Amino acid sequence: MKKVIIITAALLCCGIGFSQKMLTRSGEIKFDATVPGATDMVNATNSTVSSIFDKATGELVVQAMVKSFKFKLPLMEEHFNENYMESDKLPKANFKGKVLGYDGKSGNYDVEGDLTIHGVTNKVKTKMNIAPEGSKLMLSGGFTVKLSDYNIAVPALAKKTLAETAKITLKLPMENK
Secondary structure (H helix, E strand, O other): OHHHHHHHHHHHHHHHHOOOEEEEEEEEEEEEEEOOOOOOOOEEEEEEEEEEEEOOOOEEEEEEEHHHOEOOOHHHHHHHHHHHOOOOOOOEEEEEEEEOOOOOOOEEEEEEEEEEEOOEEEEEEEEEEEEEEOOEEEEEEEEEEEHHHHOOOOOHHHOOOEEEEEEEEEEEEEEEO
């Protein structure tokens, strides 16, 4: 019986060692929709982003809970969740796509897929840098989204501080599954 347990444990460890899937639950997404020159900064950070990256196929899935974006001003966070993102009704934002041509080496790679925000899905293309960081693989990059493409309206009163586009940056410290 001891031999069976030891052999099973060894096989499980070997499977983990050769796993092609990596994941994180502590990824970070930052966005900035501040109008240049505005005194109020419209930016937030979400540090509880989940992601899975399959090194063999290049498939990448990223998911963020909308209410996990944190602002400096509580009132701005409230407006973000209630008036713009409707996070009670549409709680998640996600990306499903592929890192093209990933060959296991560090470098910049094209990434394309479907980005869903506020219940609206659009095709996006960007570049991401992939580099080892200790035992982790860091995926990082950014892109810009037009708020109206995701049915997020900017009221006339908010146009002095809230831009019609948002800069999104990602940092995903991936670990072996």
